[in-house]
Amino acid sequence: MGQVGENYVAIFGWRAQYGLSKLQIAYITRSPFQQLLQEGHRRRVVNAFLERFVDRRYAPRNNWCRDPTGRTRGEYDNLMQLIGGFSPGSNSSDSWRWVMSTNGIFTTKKLNNIIMEKVFEGEKSQPETSRKPLIPKKMEIFIWRARKKRLPTLCELDKRGIDLHSVRCSICDDDVENIDHALIFCKCAYDVWSRIYNWWNLGPYVNTSIAETFAGSVNQNMSKIGAKLWQAVEWTCGYLIWKNRNSKVFKNKSLCVASLVNEIQVLSFDWNSKRLKGPKIDWCSWLANPHQYLFIT
Template identity: 40%
Template structure:
């Protein structure tokens, strides 16, 4: 086995331990059948035929037969091509009947090459992006310290995942990358170039980032607790005491954090300008669009949202929830 495939298999086993069935998520789509072992590969979706029908396998002369060798189509009719050391009888005949019944329910096209497909995507094509999302989703539901706070239904899953990583200090700020041995020109914040870039500095305490949070304070007419990442993302003001109001508040704070990080990345990777007023505008628009779409009973109005978003978290009747 080549080194590359060995590494892929090892990586797959590690993913399996995260609660995502990676190694068992691939299946064979049979075309001509010439590239698939009849007895050794799991091409039926029920395990290898060798393991299912051990007595027949013991009688099979051509143990390396392909699916094409065993399932032959003549004028659209299926013919089974067996080569036995002796003809099955007794329990072996029972296995043969069961095997024929299984094969009769399968419909190889016989018109194209065999190909591997992946259960993780709708079209069967494997992508690392979808796999990463599946792993993150599994971690979101399995990490005991953040399960109760990590999911907010008013915002997209990608934002929930980013917030979960932020709470666990697992976003790629320069201090964390340096700890992992990456050769960086500097560990200083790319925005202020004055302090090392930790998670809390990048999301809260950089002077440039703090201007965004002060803008959010003014917009909401509330003092946001930015003493720590956990405080900013998890603290709900005592004046908000009903479920939908809490969801709207939390969703907005999470959109703020997500937007700050996106703007930081554009600055680092695309040399885009940093403008805290533009970030505030983006937060207002994104939070309005996402909350309105996902919380139908929120009844947000754009003009009111821009002027006084706190209205929607302190007036429950306006959300249609009584």
């Protein structure tokens, strides 16, 4: 909570369009003047804030039981600056106005847009294709969590004080399980990425971080449609690697690399072929030579 005047104007993002009223007086007498109220001067403190309009202008009655000092005085002066020039309309009624909207009307859609802008403002540097991907919403959320290192890997759980028997990777047991290891450097994950890159004829897989892996760009000359298709393959790959990891942790079952690659091929084709607006994708060419789709228009 900031100062009284500031709090009063923007409590939970709302602004009251009237002068001092019973609601305001109740707010003021609760905080931050507790030290005055505790001394049995509640009535005199309330009277000090009762409105008195002279020529339709607010004028406070400063009949304090004792003069406020320090922080209390500063808060009171700020409040007086805020409401000192207020003049109520003759026919206006009390109402609420939401300051985050130009028309002052609160809507859940507007609030949702504001939240999404704040949450994803760090993603503005990502390629344009990441804004309208061809994959389901749940996968977008997964990729965002992976980039922000907010997946519940064993290392992240250990950092948050959860007592674990071990933080080593449950798939390969070669290293501690952080996000980069779980999705990239685990032997199973790395083999899957290598086969996916080989399937798309992109050469060896050499990315060293989550940001590089999910960047969605492997060729500067690829078209926008090609970038969308490849992005869907990348994100599907990461999502299914994580899903396979969870299956191992919670059910003690996991797919082999070949089966995991086959599932990525089928699922990415299904989403791309159904969601892509434009040229049709052929299943046979998708399996045999998907590299051609990087340059499709």
